[in-house]
Amino acid sequence: MDYLKIKKASSLKGKIKISGAKNASLPLIAMTILAKNSVTINNLPNVADIKTLLKLLSNLGALCNTDLSNNSATIDTTTLHETKATYDIVRTMRASILVLGPILARFGHCEVSLPGGCAIGQRPVDLHLKALEHMGAVINIEAGYIHATAPKGLKGCEIIFDKITVTGTANIVMAAALAQGSTTIINAAREPEVVQLCEILNANGVKIEGIGTAVLTVYGTNGNLLDIKDFSVIPDRIEAGTYLCAAAITKSELTLEDVNAKHLGAVIAKLEEMGLTFSITPNTITIHPAQTIKHVKIITQEYPAFPTDMQAQFLALATQAEGTSIIEERLFENRFMHVSELQRMGANISLNGNVATIEGKTKLSGTDVMATDLRASSALVLAALVADGETSVHRIYHLDRGYDSLEKKLQAVGADIQRLKE
Numbered sequence: 001m002d003y004l005k006i007k008k009a010s011s012l013k014g015k016i017k018i019s020g021a022k023n024a025s026l027p028l029i030a031m032t033i034l035a036k037n038s039v040t041i042n043n044l045p046n047v048a049d050i051k052t053l054l055k056l057l058s059n060l061g062a063l064c065n066t067d068l069s070n071n072s073a074t075i076d077t078t079t080l081h082e083t084k085a086t087y088d089i090v091r092t093m094r095a096s097i098l099v100l101g102p103i104l105a106r107f108g109h110c111e112v113s114l115p116g117g118c119a120i121g122q123r124p125v126d127l128h129l130k131a132l133e134h135m136g137a138v139i140n141i142e143a144g145y146i147h148a149t150a151p152k153g154l155k156g157c158e159i160i161f162d163k164i165t166v167t168g169t170a171n172i173v174m175a176a177a178l179a180q181g182s183t184t185i186i187n188a189a190r191e192p193e194v195v196q197l198c199e200i201l202n203a204n205g206v207k208i209e210g211i212g213t214a215v216l217t218v219y220g221t222n223g224n225l226l227d228i229k230d231f232s233v234i235p236d237r238i239e240a241g242t243y244l245c246a247a248a249i250t251k252s253e254l255t256l257e258d259v260n261a262k263h264l265g266a267v268i269a270k271l272e273e274m275g276l277t278f279s280i281t282p283n284t285i286t287i288h289p290a291q292t293i294k295h296v297k298i299i300t301q302e303y304p305a306f307p308t309d310m311q312a313q314f315l316a317l318a319t320q321a322e323g324t325s326i327i328e329e330r331l332f333e334n335r336f337m338h339v340s341e342l343q344r345m346g347a348n349i350s351l352n353g354n355v356a357t358i359e360g361k362t363k364l365s366g367t368d369v370m371a372t373d374l375r376a377s378s379a380l381v382l383a384a385l386v387a388d389g390e391t392s393v394h395r396i397y398h399l400d401r402g403y404d405s406l407e408k409k410l411q412a413v414g415a416d417i418q419r420l421k422e
């Protein structure tokens with residue numbers, strides 16, 4: 001197993017190129033199930049979750065010509081014949097549920113292993129299933145598997161999501177793309193990753209109204225497969241946000257390239273409250289250091305509000321802010337696993353339910369820490385950049401799920417970070 005050894009950084013300097021968004025790539029790869037042609041996707045991040053979904057599609061019979069070192073994959077799903085996503089893959093990546101909508105829409109049946117709980121919370125998929133039932137699917141849960149059939153095909157209808165769900169919205173948009181008639185999704189997710197999925201479908205024969213709003217209307221093709229043109233994935237706003245926090249915590253100036261600042265509104269606003277300043281162009285963000293980092297109050301919510309996927313990184317940053325910061329996690333009930341590891345490094349954090357209170361500024365000390373989930377891993381890396389001495393971050397397979405070449409990107413801007421074998 002790999003781990004990262006990180007020494008305290010004096011400061012970072014230079015440019016970091018942001019990779020394509022993992023959370024946009026996953027639904028877009030699943031979307032190729034709706035195509036009658038082979039599709040090349042560019043700007044895919046070279047991360048484990050993308051390999052997992054491509055492996056799942058290959059297992060189902062698709063031909064995937066993958067060149068992730070060049071960030072592209074050509075996917076031909078015309079040969080796809082299996083419709084069962086088995087436990088061995090789904091348990092490694094919950095987002096495998098994204099194949100349910102498109103496979104069901106195309107083949108009229110699909111089985112997907114139930115994802116089960118995960119480190120950050122229960123994460124049920126009940127809203128995905130309820131919506132598909134509204135569209136005419138018959139769904140049974142048996143022996144840990146979701147069995148979905150749509151004997152008469154999926155039918156457009158009105159769906160009201162009780163809660164905003166990102167992969168739930170993507171799944172239903174893809175199912176609705178091949179359904180009979182129109183589907184209106186009320187309380188849809190507005191994340192840029194959902195927007196890109198809708199835009200690509202809209203540009204390739206599926207009319208979608210309300211893109212980027214909470215009410216989407218998808219006009220189904222009545223079973224006609226799509227002719228999808230090649231495209232590139234949008235930049236990863238969470239990766240970008242993480243490197244902005246790396247610059248902020250080390251009081252450095254960094255320029256991010258191939259990034260879209262419009263997707264980072266809430267993150268940049270919070271950093272500004274903390275005293276950081278920015279120079280922004282259409283595809284770069286330069287962050288300028290603050291002499292003193294100010295305390296902050298954050299509530300995680302759905303886009304366009306502050307993302308839960310940036311909560312752990314800001315918590316690490318708040319340990320270096322003057323005064324009392326408060327971070328409330330509203331999306332996942334157990335997403336504070338990084339707190340106990342940061343406490344071991346000397347952070348002064350108290351937890352009360354879903355609210356963390358961080359007293360700063362505290363001196364952090366390097367030690368052995370364990371990553372518990374994807375974003376918690378990057379929070380530990382950020383803390384390690386300012387901790388005295390040396391920090392070893394273990395179990396970085398979590399980090400490898402979503403960060404493309406993190407240690408190489410940080411090395412290139414001056415961090416002392418090495419990947420080693422346990």
Ligand code: UD1
Nearest residue numbers: 023095123124125126127128163164165166167168309331
């Ligand atoms: C996606 C992102 C993840 C991010 C999360 C919230 C991907 C691949 N992953 O995850 O990085 O942290 O959005 O921004 O894009 N819920 C239900 N029932 C459901 C579905 C969701 O109760 O059927 C709840 C969840 O438990 C959670 C909330 O709704 O409390 C939001 O979850 P959701 O938006 O679905 O998260 P994911 O799509 O899994």
